[in-house]
Amino acid sequence: MGPAHRRRTHVPGRTPVHRAPAHLKLLALLGFMLVVVATPRTAYPAFAAYAAVLVALIVVARVPLGFLLPRMLVEVPFVVFAVLLPFIATGPTTTFLGLTVSEPGLEAAAALLIKATIGVAASLTLAATTEPHELLAGLGRLRLPHEMVQIMAFMIRYVDVVADEMHRMRIARESRGFRGSSIRQWGVLGRTASALFIRSYERGERVHLAMMSRGHDPSGGRS
Amino acid sequence: MSVPVIDVRGLAYAYPDGSQVLYGVDLHIHAGERVALLGPNGAGKTTLVLHLNGILLPGAGTVAVSGLPVEKKNFREIRRRVGIVFQDPDDQLFSATVRADVAFGPANLGLRGDALEQRVMHALDQVGMADYADRPPHHLSFGQRRRVAVATVLAMEPQILVLDEPSSNLDPMARRELADIVRSLSVTVLMVTHDLPYALELCPRSVVLADGVVAADSDTRKLLSDEDFMRAHRLELPFGFDPRTV
Numbered sequence: 001m002g003p004a005h006r007r008r009t010h011v012p013g014r015t016p017v018h019r020a021p022a023h024l025k026l027l028a029l030l031g032f033m034l035v036v037v038a039t040p041r042t043a044y045p046a047f048a049a050y051a052a053v054l055v056a057l058i059v060v061a062r063v064p065l066g067f068l069l070p071r072m073l074v075e076v077p078f079v080v081f082a083v084l085l086p087f088i089a090t091g092p093t094t095t096f097l098g099l100t101v102s103e104p105g106l107e108a109a110a111a112l113l114i115k116a117t118i119g120v121a122a123s124l125t126l127a128a129t130t131e132p133h134e135l136l137a138g139l140g141r142l143r144l145p146h147e148m149v150q151i152m153a154f155m156i157r158y159v160d161v162v163a164d165e166m167h168r169m170r171i172a173r174e175s176r177g178f179r180g181s182s183i184r185q186w187g188v189l190g191r192t193a194s195a196l197f198i199r200s201y202e203r204g205e206r207v208h209l210a211m212m213s214r215g216h217d218p219s220g221g222r223s
Numbered sequence: 224m225s226v227p228v229i230d231v232r233g234l235a236y237a238y239p240d241g242s243q244v245l246y247g248v249d250l251h252i253h254a255g256e257r258v259a260l261l262g263p264n265g266a267g268k269t270t271l272v273l274h275l276n277g278i279l280l281p282g283a284g285t286v287a288v289s290g291l292p293v294e295k296k297n298f299r300e301i302r303r304r305v306g307i308v309f310q311d312p313d314d315q316l317f318s319a320t321v322r323a324d325v326a327f328g329p330a331n332l333g334l335r336g337d338a339l340e341q342r343v344m345h346a347l348d349q350v351g352m353a354d355y356a357d358r359p360p361h362h363l364s365f366g367q368r369r370r371v372a373v374a375t376v377l378a379m380e381p382q383i384l385v386l387d388e389p390s391s392n393l394d395p396m397a398r399r400e401l402a403d404i405v406r407s408l409s410v411t412v413l414m415v416t417h418d419l420p421y422a423l424e425l426c427p428r429s430v431v432l433a434d435g436v437v438a439a440d441s442d443t444r445k446l447l448s449d450e451d452f453m454r455a456h457r458l459e460l461p462f463g464f465d466p467r468t469v
Contacts, residue, residue, distance in 0.1 A: 133319030133359070153319060160361050161313050206314040213276055213309075214379060215302045215331035 009071070009127040017061035017129045022138025029126050036118050041111030050118055054125070063128045071124050078116040085109040132156045154207075162200055169196065226290045227251040228304075228383045228411050229275060233284035235435075236270055244270045246435040247284065252383065257405075257412040259422035259443060262432035263457035268415045271432065272385055275413075276305040289382055303332055306381030310388045312368035316360035321352065321371050324360060328379040346378035347371075350404050366397030370404065383411040390418040419447055419460055423469060431456055444469075 012018075017025075032050075039046050058068065086096070089105025096106060130138075136156070140149045169192055178188060229252040237243035244267040252258050262268050273279040274286050277293045286293040288304045306328075309315050318324040325343045334342060347353040350370040360368055369389070376384060389405070390398045398421070405412060405425055416422050422429055422443055429446050431439040433456045439446055446452065447466040453459065460466065 131319075133323075136319065154317060157317050157319065157359075157361065158313075203314060206309065206311065207317050209273075209278060210307075210309050210315045211317070211327070212278060213302060213305075213307045214328035214375065215299055216327070217299075217331065 009124070010131055011061075011063050011067055011128045013062055013129065015061050015129070017057060017125075020129075021141075022130050022134040023141040024138075025126055025130055026135070026138050026142060029122055032122055033119055036115055039115075041107055047114050047118070054118060054121055058121070058125055061125060061129045063125060067128065068121065068124055072117070072120055075116055075120045078112060082109040082112045082116075085112065158200075158203070161203070162196070165199060166192075166196055225253060227253050228256075228289050229413065230287040230290075231271070231274070231284070232286075234271070234274060234281050234286060235283040236267075236274065236279060237282055238270075243282075244435055245274075248432070248435070248437055250430060250437065250440075252411060252413060254382070254411055255409075256428060257414070257426045259426035259429040260413060260415045260432060261417075261419070261422060261429055261458060262438075266432045267435045268432055269387065272307060272387060272413075272415060275383075275385060276302050276307060299332075303379050304382045305385060306376030306379055306383070307385045308369075308372050308376050308387060308389065310391060312360075312365070312372040315372040315375060316368060319359055320357050321347070321360055321363070322356040324371065325356075325375050325378045328375055332379060342378050342380075346374040349377055349408065350374045351400075364397075366393050366400065369393065369397070369401065373401075373404065377408070377410075381410065383413060384408065386412065386414045386416075388416055388418075389414060390416065390421045419458065419466075420464055420469070423447060423466055431458070433457075 032053075036047075036050055039050075085108050086101035086105035089102040089108060091102050091104040093100050094103045094106065095101075126135075133153070133156075136149055136153050139152070140146070173188070173192065178185070229250060231248055231250040234245055234248040234250075235243070236245040248267075248271060250271075260268050260271070270279065274281060274293070275288070277286075277295070277298050280293070280295075288301055291297050291300060291304070293301050316324045318327060322343055325346055326339055329339055329342045344353055344356070347356055350373050352367060352370050352374060355363060355367065355371070360371060363371065373384075373386070373389075386405070389401055393401065402421065402425055405414075412426070414422065414426055426443055429439070429441065429443040430437055431446065438456055439452065444466050447458075447460065
């Protein structure tokens with residue numbers, strides 16, 4: 001349960017990209033994404049320019065490709081959808097790799113893939129160069145409501161704790177010969193999920209108790 | 224005699240579901256003492272502890288901390304005076320960095336700026352964790368997290384430090400390091416524990432809670448050596464451990 005096998009999204013470093021204030025990076029990412037999404041889908045030179053900017057940033061930030069590429073897998077659902085598009089879209093057809101496909105569908109698929117890839121890579125670069133708590137501080141400086149920042153902070157803090165708990169419950173289940181391969185065993189998984197929910201809920205209460213014990217005043221204290 | 228740090232008189236408590244846990248507890252702890260609170264599971268130890276800082280309020284009886292009654296209007300001062308370190312450090316450490324977590328308590332007391340920073344670093348120094356101030360708590364080992372949890376409470380400069388099962392889940396080395404830290408502190412300590420050798424090592428005086436009342440309150444070594452009493456109250460020493468020869 002050591003820190004070794006934690007999912008990491010951050011690459012420590014002291015590059016200019018790392019040192020830039022988190023709220024500026026957040027705004028930059030948001031602006032960049034708006035521009036990318038708003039670009040007409042056949043403006044390929046523009047996309048090439050965006051990609052070049054992004055690659056330059058990644059190089060400056062010294063984020064290794066071996067770190068970035070496996071994490072790009074979150075894009076897979078978009079890819080599946082993009083691959084389906086040329087076959088389900090209507091309009092004039094064309095021949096691509098020997099298959100008859102919809103031409104607007106093909107264009108839409110290409111644009112979707114390009115925009116999604118740039119978006120995911122940009123977000124991962126932000127995550128790789130900014131500690132989660134800096135991101136939260138940045139969101140706070142951008143005047144996101146205090147409660148929302150708090151909730152995100154608790155989520156970041158406890159996601160590993162809950163994941164560890166889930167992992168231990170799975171091991172305990174499997175140690176008693178359980179294999180979650182058949183749909184008939186989903187009931188067991190459901191009960192595990194509810195047990196995990198109760199445990200997390202109770203932990204929430206204990207955290208609250210410990211906060212109260214250190215003088216936390218839920219009604220005030222925010223000035 | 225001086226005003227006791229902890230003054231519990233005739234404390235009785237039943238949870239809202241009707242199950243009564245405490246039936247008239249009397250407990251006095253004076254400044255500088257280190258007292259172990261012993262007793263089997265379900266004896267009401269945690270319930271008693273939660274009365275010391277007003278998380279629970281007595282059904283009957285009174286609780287006072289250095290003369291100040293535990294009442295709603297005094298909660299802020301009471302929670303400064305009584306520092307509780309809970310059993311699971313993950314319940315206590317909820318911030319993104321060790322520093323932020325240690326600062327949480329004193330910031331609630333109104334400290335800001337340099338004064339706050341000094342308080343935080345001093346507390347971390349006391350538990351030997353000053354080098355970890357900027358690390359996220361969940362990247363520390365369990366023993367380190369327990370020590371940081373102690374620091375989060377020390378930073379409030381409490382008059383009494385309440386430790387709930389401080390040695391649980393620690394490896395022998397971390398257990399030893401924590402004992403050294405507790406010994407090095409010049410603060411009154413109430414330690415809830417099942418670890419009887421630990422109680423003997425750190426606390427000259429022990430209080431045994433059984434079925435919601437104080438069943439014994441005396442010298443730890445004498446108490447642990449009384450085999451009949453121990454058996455009658457579901458207390459058992461580890462195999463081969465003889466308190467008379469330690």
